[in-house]
Each structure stands twice: as C-alpha cells, then as structure tokens.
Amino acid sequence: MTNTLRASQQGLDKVEKAIHRKRWKRNSITWQQVADTSQGTLKRFWGKTPIKRQSFIRICEAVGVNWEEVAEPSEIQEIKLAVVSVASTTPSLEDQINVLPLQPTDGYSKNQRGVWIPNLRCRKVWGRESFSEEVLHRLNDPQEAPILSLCGSAGYGKTEVACKVALAAVRNNLFADVLWVKARDTEFSDGKISQSERDEALSWNQLLQEIAHQLDGCSVKRVHQRIKEEKRLIVLDNAETAQLEDILPKLNEMLNPSRVLLTSRFQTNASYVGLINIPPLEEHCSYQLLQDEAKYKNVPAIVQADTAQLQQVYHLSCGAPLALHFIVGRVLDDGTLEPVLSALEQASGDVEKIYEFSLKTAWQRISDVTKKVLGYMGDSDAGVTWEELSGTKQVQESDWSITRRELRRWYLMEDETDAKGKPRYNLHPWVRRSLRGGLVDKWQLSLQEWEQIAQWKYDID
Ligand SMILES: Nc1ncnc2c1ncn2[C@@H]1O[C@H](COP(=O)(O)OP(=O)(O)O)[C@@H](O)[C@H]1O
Ligand SMILES: [Mg+2]
Numbered sequence: 001m002t003n004t005l006r007a008s009q010q011g012l013d014k015v016e017k018a019i020h021r022k023r024w025k026r027n028s029i030t031w032q033q034v035a036d037t038s039q040g041t042l043k044r045f046w047g048k049t050p051i052k053r054q055s056f057i058r059i060c061e062a063v064g065v066n067w068e069e070v071a072e073p074s075e076i077q078e079i080k081l082a083v084v085s086v087a088s089t090t091p092s093l094e095d096q097i098n099v100l101p102l103q104p105t106d107g108y109s110k111n112q113r114g115v116w117i118p119n120l121r122c123r124k125v126w127g128r129e130s131f132s133e134e135v136l137h138r139l140n141d142p143q144e145a146p147i148l149s150l151c152g153s154a155g156y157g158k159t160e161v162a163c164k165v166a167l168a169a170v171r172n173n174l175f176a177d178v179l180w181v182k183a184r185d186t187e188f189s190d191g192k193i194s195q196s197e198r199d200e201a202l203s204w205n206q207l208l209q210e211i212a213h214q215l216d217g218c219s220v221k222r223v224h225q226r227i228k229e230e231k232r233l234i235v236l237d238n239a240e241t242a243q244l245e246d247i248l249p250k251l252n253e254m255l256n257p258s259r260v261l262l263t264s265r266f267q268t269n270a271s272y273v274g275l276i277n278i279p280p281l282e283e284h285c286s287y288q289l290l291q292d293e294a295k296y297k298n299v300p301a302i303v304q305a306d307t308a309q310l311q312q313v314y315h316l317s318c319g320a321p322l323a324l325h326f327i328v329g330r331v332l333d334d335g336t337l338e339p340v341l342s343a344l345e346q347a348s349g350d351v352e353k354i355y356e357f358s359l360k361t362a363w364q365r366i367s368d369v370t371k372k373v374l375g376y377m378g379d380s381d382a383g384v385t386w387e388e389l390s391g392t393k394q395v396q397e398s399d400w401s402i403t404r405r406e407l408r409r410w411y412l413m414e415d416e417t418d419a420k421g422k423p424r425y426n427l428h429p430w431v432r433r434s435l436r437g438g439l440v441d442k443w444q445l446s447l448q449e450w451e452q453i454a455q456w457k458y459d460i461d
Pocket of ligand 2: 158159160237238263
C-alpha cells in the first residue's frame with residue numbers, strides 16, 4: 001500500500017463542485033481545520049502532487065467526496081479483501097443522509113434546520129440502516145410512547161445511530177427540526193449515582209435553558225408553547241447523566257406532536273417511555289469497518305487478515321464499534337495481529353474489559369505530553385478547542401501535531417465541530433469516565449514500580 005496519493009483531474013473536478021456547494025474557497029481555512037491539514041498540503045493537493053495518504057483522505061472526506069474517486073486510479077492499489085464486502089442493502093436512509101450537508105459551513109445561520117445535530121464522529125457508519133429506520137419509524141408512529149429510549153452499553157454506537165436518525169428525520173420532513181441536548185458527558189459506573197454526581201447531573205432547568213437557547217434564544221417560559229406548536233424531535237444524549245425522574249414527567253407534558261429520543265446506558269421504566277436496545281454490529285459490517293479503518297490507517301496486518309482472524313476480532317469486540325476501533329489502534333502499534341488477539345483473549349466476552357485493556361496499552365505507550373492533554377480533556381465536561389489547550393498551556397504548538405496524531409492513532413480522541421463549524425476535540429464518555437475514575441493512575445503506579453525495578457536492576461549490575 002503506498003503512503004502517498006495524488007489527485008486526478010477528474011477527481012479535482014468533483015472536489016471543485018463539492019467546495020462550491022459548501023461555499024468554500026480552494027484554500028478555505030475551515031477546510032484546513034476540518035481536514036486537519038495545512039495550506040501548503042492543500043496547495044499540493046490541488047497541484048496533483050503526491051501528499052500523505054491520510055491527509056489526502058481527510059481533505060476529500062471534509063468535503064464529502066469519496067477519496068477513491070479523487071485519487072489517480074493508478075495510485076490506488078486495490079487491496080484484496082479477505083472477506084467479500086457486503087454492499088449496503090438499504091441505501092435509502094444512508095443516501096438521504098449523505099446527499100446534502102445540513103451542518104452550516106462557513107456561514108452560520110441559526111435558522112438552518114438540523115443545525116444542532118452533531119457531526120458523525122466516525123468516518124462512516126457501517127450497518128445500522130434497518131435499525132435506524134426502525135428507530136425513526138417508532139418515533140414517527142402516533143401509537144408509540146412519546147419518548148423513546150435507545151439503550152445499550154457504552155461504545156455500541158447509540159449516539160451515532162441517534163445522529164443518523166435525527167438527520168433523516170429532518171431530511172425526510174418528518175420533523176420540523178431537531179434539538180440536541182447532551183447531558184453531562186460522563187457516564188456513571190454500575191448504574192449507581194452518588195449524591196455529588198446526582199447534584200451535577202443535568203437538571204430540568206438546565207435542560208429547559210438549553211432548549212430555549214436552541215429555539216432561537218426564546219424565553220424559557222415560551223418553550224412549552226414552541227414545542228407544542230411544531231413537531232420537533234428533541235434528542236437527549238447520555239440521558240443516564242440527567243435527572244430523569246424529574247425531567248421525564250415534565251417533558252412528557254410538552255410532547256405531542258413533538259417527540260423525544262433518549263440515548264442511555266440504562267433502561268427507564270415509565271409507561272410513556274418506549275425502549276429499544278441497540279444490537280451489536282452485524283458480523284459483516286464489523287469486517288467492513290475493520291478493513292476500511294485498516295486501509296485508512298495503513299495496517300496491513302488487518303487488511304490481510306483471513307476470515308478466521310476477522311471472526312476472532314469480531315467476537316472479542318462483542319460487536320461494539322468502539323472496541324473495533326481500539327483494536328485497530330492496538331494492531332497498528334504492534335504491527336501484528338496474533339499477539340494482540342491472544343492478549344485480548346483474557347478479556348474475552350466482557351467489552352468493558354476490552355476497552356480497559358486497550359486504554360491501558362495506549363496509556364503506557366503515549367508520551368507524557370499526550371497524557372497531560374488527555375488528563376485535561378478528561379476534566380473538561382465538553383470538547384476542547386486548540387485555543388483552550390494552548391491558552392491553558394497544556395501543550396505547545398510544536399508538540400500539538402504529535403499529540404493529536406497519538407490520540408487519533410489510539411482512537412482516544414473524537415473530532416467534532418461545534419454549531420459554527422469550528423473544530424473541537426472530545427473524548428468518548430467511556431474514556432472520560434476512566435480518566436476521571438482514576439483507572440489510569442493505577443497503571444501509572446505500576447509503571448513507577450516498573451521503573452523502580454529497572455533502577456534496582458541497574459544498581460545491582
Ligand atoms: N456503525 C458504526 N460504524 C463505524 N463506527 C461507529 C459505528 N457506530 C459507532 N461508531 C464509532 O464508535 C464509537 C462509539 O460510538 P458511540 O455512538 O459514541 O457509542 P455510544 O453512544 O453507544 O457510547 C465512536 O467513535 C463512533 O464514531
Ligand atoms: Mg453516546
């Protein structure tokens with residue numbers, strides 16, 4: 001697999017059209033930020049000069065164009081997939097989601113529909129077509145409870161499915177608009193919430209204020225009326241970190257025709273809340289995810305993996321996309337698949353253990369600067385910007401690109417853009433919870449112990 005790619009004239013024509021739709025210029029700063037690239041690289045891209053494969057792919061993805069249609073065909077080495085990829089069977093939702101950008105680009109208009117829906121954090125949502133359709137169908141069915149709770153363990157893709165559903169809800173004109181409220185980003189362990197955590201959980205008043213803000217900044221008193229007058233979809237993401245006993249009955253009074261979609265690790269028992277459990281990713285979709293990520297990150301050990309190995313990865317991951325991503329990161333660093341599989345085998349069957357194993361390895365291999373940045377991000381409730389990291393002296397400009405690369409390499413950081421299209425860096429709630437819960441301190445200690453042992457050995461030599 002080559003490490004560089006260059007654009008063809010035909011490909012550039014496609015990109016030209018795409019940037020025209022987004023009203024970006026050829027050297028747009030927003031484009032550079034979203035693609036995490038520099039002006040020089042973008043210039044070389046336009047000049048059909050070879051640039052790094054990952055930069056090339058990010059540049060294309062930032063404008064929603066398939067990189068394989070942009071690259072010079074002779075440069076794309078066709079990779080024989082160990083498993084025949086299964087074409088998406090139900091393109092309807094996927095197509096509708098990918099056609100037009102709903103997110104504002106350079107210009108920011110509060111009145112644009114769907115503006116509060118966060119961007120997808122993965123490069124492509126594999127599978128989930130029929131499941132998303134089912135969720136959307138239930139949300140739109142007048143016979144169903146007005147609140148639908150999408151439940152499941154961390155990392156199974158609840159938030160991504162909710163994004164897909166929300167986009168389709170607007171695109172299909174099933175809902176006038178979507179409001180999206182993220183309850184506290186942290187998730188609680190074991191279903192138990194301590195008193196101090198309960199105090200910090202999103203309250204009814206905070207929720208109302210956020211909704212009022214998203215309704216063009218109307219007053220809190222008008223929220224009830226606004227929700228009643230038009231059919232809106234309100235998504236409450238990470239709902240287990242909200243004061244649901246208080247919120248749900250009050251929300252319920254406002255609904256019809258509007259609806260609520262919760263994403264939650266826990267189930268809620270109330271007559272007006274319907275439940276839908278997120279299933280594991282289907283096996284063939286997990287192969288597609290693995291091989292696509294492996295192609296993107298240049299991980300031959302996975303690209304060339306045979307079906308038996310892919311099956312093993314799938315079973316270890318329990319079909320959780322977060323686990324699949326972590327495994328790609330680990331194999332990328334190890335350069336080989338088998339030892340990683342044997343190491344992960346110890347945690348077999350328990351997805352949280354797989355996460356823990358992955359984070360532990362990552363933590364022990366990343367630089368001190370990256371650890372410091374991770375610690376800072378773990379303490380923030382939402383994503384951080386580069387300005388914040390730099391302003392609070394977490395990282396110097398010269399180190400930032402290495403740190404960012406390390407965090408992406410291990411899938412520890414999620415790229416987001418805020419409602420104005422500005423890049424933000426966030427952590428998956430599971431990673432944040434682990435950092436806050438002191439999981440990494442345990443490993444830090446064992447590293448210190450290891451150093452003591454090394455010192456002791458050195459002394460006796
Ligand atoms: N179907 C999918 N295909 C590819 N990546 C996915 C898919 N679903 C989720 N992901 C990625 O896996 C990670 C966990 O997904 P997320 O939606 O945050 O899970 P949850 O909300 O259940 O904790 C995220 O990085 C997300 O981008
Ligand atoms: Mg989530």
